[in-house]
Amino acid sequence: MSQEKPISKIHGSSGIPILKKRESLFKDGIRRLAKNRASVVGASLILIIILIAIFAPLIAIKPFASQVLVDQNKVSEWLVSVFPTMKPYAQISNDYPLGADYVGRDLFSRIVYGARISLTVAFIGPFISLLIGVIYGSISGYFGGRVDNFMMRIVDILYAFPSLLFIILLLAFFRSSAAHFQPGTIGYIFVKFDEALGGMFFIFVGIGLTAWETMARLTRGQVLSIREKEFVEAAHTIGASNLRIMFRHILPNILGPLVVAETLAIPGYISTEAFLSFIGLGVNPPTPSWGAMISDGAISLRSYPNQAIFPALALAITMFAFNFLGDGLRDALDPRLRGTQ
Amino acid sequence: MGRFIVRRMLYMVVVILVVSIITFGLMHAIPGGPFSREKALPAATIKILEERYHLDDPLWRQYVDYMNNVLIPHITTTPPSKALADDCLVNIKIGKVWIRWMNFGPSFKSRARTVNDIFRDNLPISAQLGTMALLVSISIGMPLGILAALKQNTIWDYLGMGVSILGVSVPVIVLGPIFVWLFGVALHWLPPTGWGAKPPYFLGFLPTTLGWDFFKFAIMPAIALGLGASAIIARLTRASLLQTVREDYIRTARAKGLHERVVITRHALKNSMIPVVTILGPLFAGLVTGTFVTELIFGIPGMGKYFVTSITNRDYPVIMGTILLYAVFLVIANLAVDIMYAYLDPRIRYD
Numbered sequence: 001m002s003q004e005k006p007i008s009k010i011h012g013s014s015g016i017p018i019l020k021k022r023e024s025l026f027k028d029g030i031r032r033l034a035k036n037r038a039s040v041v042g043a044s045l046i047l048i049i050i051l052i053a054i055f056a057p058l059i060a061i062k063p064f065a066s067q068v069l070v071d072q073n074k075v076s077e078w079l080v081s082v083f084p085t086m087k088p089y090a091q092i093s094n095d096y097p098l099g100a101d102y103v104g105r106d107l108f109s110r111i112v113y114g115a116r117i118s119l120t121v122a123f124i125g126p127f128i129s130l131l132i133g134v135i136y137g138s139i140s141g142y143f144g145g146r147v148d149n150f151m152m153r154i155v156d157i158l159y160a161f162p163s164l165l166f167i168i169l170l171l172a173f174f175r176s177s178a179a180h181f182q183p184g185t186i187g188y189i190f191v192k193f194d195e196a197l198g199g200m201f202f203i204f205v206g207i208g209l210t211a212w213e214t215m216a217r218l219t220r221g222q223v224l225s226i227r228e229k230e231f232v233e234a235a236h237t238i239g240a241s242n243l244r245i246m247f248r249h250i251l252p253n254i255l256g257p258l259v260v261a262e263t264l265a266i267p268g269y270i271s272t273e274a275f276l277s278f279i280g281l282g283v284n285p286p287t288p289s290w291g292a293m294i295s296d297g298a299i300s301l302r303s304y305p306n307q308a309i310f311p312a313l314a315l316a317i318t319m320f321a322f323n324f325l326g327d328g329l330r331d332a333l334d335p336r337l338r339g340t341q
Numbered sequence: 342m343g344r345f346i347v348r349r350m351l352y353m354v355v356v357i358l359v360v361s362i363i364t365f366g367l368m369h370a371i372p373g374g375p376f377s378r379e380k381a382l383p384a385a386t387i388k389i390l391e392e393r394y395h396l397d398d399p400l401w402r403q404y405v406d407y408m409n410n411v412l413i414p415h416i417t418t419t420p421p422s423k424a425l426a427d428d429c430l431v432n433i434k435i436g437k438v439w440i441r442w443m444n445f446g447p448s449f450k451s452r453a454r455t456v457n458d459i460f461r462d463n464l465p466i467s468a469q470l471g472t473m474a475l476l477v478s479i480s481i482g483m484p485l486g487i488l489a490a491l492k493q494n495t496i497w498d499y500l501g502m503g504v505s506i507l508g509v510s511v512p513v514i515v516l517g518p519i520f521v522w523l524f525g526v527a528l529h530w531l532p533p534t535g536w537g538a539k540p541p542y543f544l545g546f547l548p549t550t551l552g553w554d555f556f557k558f559a560i561m562p563a564i565a566l567g568l569g570a571s572a573i574i575a576r577l578t579r580a581s582l583l584q585t586v587r588e589d590y591i592r593t594a595r596a597k598g599l600h601e602r603v604v605i606t607r608h609a610l611k612n613s614m615i616p617v618v619t620i621l622g623p624l625f626a627g628l629v630t631g632t633f634v635t636e637l638i639f640g641i642p643g644m645g646k647y648f649v650t651s652i653t654n655r656d657y658p659v660i661m662g663t664i665l666l667y668a669v670f671l672v673i674a675n676l677a678v679d680i681m682y683a684y685l686d687p688r689i690r691y692d
Contacts, residue, residue, distance in 0.1 A: 083522075083527075084527075085526060085527055153352070156352075156356065156675065157355075157356050157359050157360075164630040164633075168648065168649060168652060169364065169367050169368065169652060169660075169664075170367070172371055172652045172653065173367055173370060173371045176371055176372055176373060177370075177371065177372050180372045214623055217619070218619070221616075221619060228688075257580075257616070260576075260580060264509070264573060264576070267509060267510060267512075271512040271514070274512070274514055275512075275514065275634060278514050278634060278637075279633075279634070279637075279649050280649075281649070291514060294514050294515070294518060295514075297518065298514075298517075298518050298637075298638055301518050301521055301522055301526070302521075302522075302526050302533070305518070305522040305526070308518040308522075309518060309519060309522065312514065312515040312518055312519060313515075315512075315514075315515050316510050316511050316515045317510075319509070319510040319511070319512070320506065320507070320510035323506045323509055323510050324506060327502065327506060330580065
């Protein structure tokens with residue numbers, strides 16, 4: 001919640017305070033954001049996670065893929081006191097701060113490297129879905145009528161397709177076709193590109209193909225309600241062009257809900273990747289993904305809870321940080337809530 | 342409104358057809374067939390198997406046959422047999438004539454079962470889990486959001502939103518293992534895995550075991566799955582209600598001297614539900630697919646495991662069956678959302 005006083009006490013007819021000094025929406029938003037404690041905490045956490053991801057080779061104490069089979073399932077001393085059920089059978093080795101996994105890889109180092117995967121998804125996901133969804137949804141909502149009907153029918157059809165199943169089907173298709181593509185074909189280029197990214201490319205394709213629909217629907221719904229407002233009518237009467245009305249009058253007014261929805265969606269992208277890796281269709285092993293680690297750990301959850309719970313905590317903290325930031329963004333960017341204490 | 346619903350029903354059929362064509366095409370485009378093994382079967386064996394399941398027919402023929410078996414009711418005088426290829430979901434006897442409908446075919450992987458067996462035995466469990474998670478999410482989310490909005494910037498607001506941020510940050514794959522270990526393994530309060538209900542089910546999907554025997558298994562997975570959705574509902578309810586109470590018509594309602602309770606319940610709440618209702622469609626879809634991971638973590642014998650195993654096994658009838666089923670679910674859910682939309686906001690007209 002913003003604590004500052006409104007710049008001016010004069011209120012417009014709709015109760016929105018009129019700012020004396022003209023400020024761009026963005027600058028105004030940033031200023032409000034900096035005053036919001038929750039979003040500062042979220043942003044700092046994200047910054048720390050970004051730094052961890054960038055400097056992963058320096059922070060990780062071991063390479064993420066090196067297996068020491070004699071050390072499998074070893075735990076360090078403090079873990080036994082946290083998870084007392086392990087006491088009777090745990091093998092102690094303090095070389096592994098969070099323990100070793102079922103093939104003797106250092107859990108801590110893998111969690112550190114795992115940040116790279118989740119963060120990449122967190123930043124690419126919104127980009128794809130906003131780009132497609134907002135353009136599509138605003139055209140549909142703004143023109144209405146037959147255009148809207150047709151465009152929304154397409155979204156409905158795609159919507160009816162269970163998106164996660166669709167991604168699974170696509171991933172299964174690409175992953176098992178990988179060896180069959182001839183060099184020179186588009187499929188071959190995709191597969192090589194995907195291999196170079198450790199299996200992330202098809203995850204982006206999957207998210208991109210499915211995530212924009214929600215954004216398109218939301219944008220369309222918001223545009224539908226905003227375009228009936230008086231100020232849009234006023235803009236029409238003074239002869240503003242469609243594009244101008246769209247970008248200057250409607251988009252700023254729906255930005256708040258869009259940002260809120262998109263920040264709500266970021267943890268969704270992160271968990272989609274984790275989900276796909278959890279069921280074995282995500283990144284290629286041994287690329288460390290938190291989802292894959294939780295999946296491995298879940299098998300031995302009763303004996304070695306540390307193997308599932310630490311990657312799970314890493315995932316939760318990351319999602320928590322993005323949600324915190326998103327909350328702050330909402331308060332900062334939603335014009336409807338401006339000036340309210 | 343009636344016309345709108347009829348039109349949407351017709352259009353539902355189109356959606357299902359499109360979904361079925363895409364799925365059918367994509368799954369046959371995946372290299373390898375249901376009978377490819379690491380150690381290859383003799384060519385003659387594969388030939389016989391393919392002949393038996395009509396996989397040697399041209400693709401369009403296979404598709405038409407499949408859709409014919411699933412969509413079109415067949416009227417025969419022969420009673421249903423025990424044969425795997427002859428298992429219909431709907432068998433109605435009128436006089437000497439049988440009306441038989443929805444034959445989803447046999448499973449290629451589990452040779453003694455049909456897709457309908459999976460629907461009858463495993464689907465009800467997923468439906469029970471999904472329904473309970475939905476109930477959890479609505480009954481936690483809405484009151485939390487309303488409370489936070491009405492007491493904006495008080496301790497209730499911060500507490501409620503703090504809880505909901507936490508809830509939205511812990512997906513099932515995080516909450517699941519923690520629950521299993523904490524309440525199942527360390528504290529022994531609840532059984533860590535398993536499910537309380539077994540077939541036969543009341544009305545096809547309701548559990549016949551009730552009370553603690555059912556709920557001791559269901560509590561953890563339902564909360565683990567529903568909590569994330571409840572947080573989303575709470576945040577949206579709060580944001581939307583805050584926006585609504587600043588509208589002019591609320592001021593008007595207050596100005597004409599209505600009791601605050603009436604203003605909130607009759608004017609603000611109803612209008613603020615519109616964005617919340619929009620999100621219910623995707624949320625429902627998320628819960629439906631979320632049941633899948635939940636079932637894996639909590640060892641629940643639902644439909645979930647057939648999702649992925651059917652694709653990796655190229656078990657064509659199971660892939661088609663599960664995807665069609667979920668597509669029908671989602672289309673119906675979206676229709677319900679649209680109808681609720683019109684009810685909540687009379688400005689939205691569908692004709």
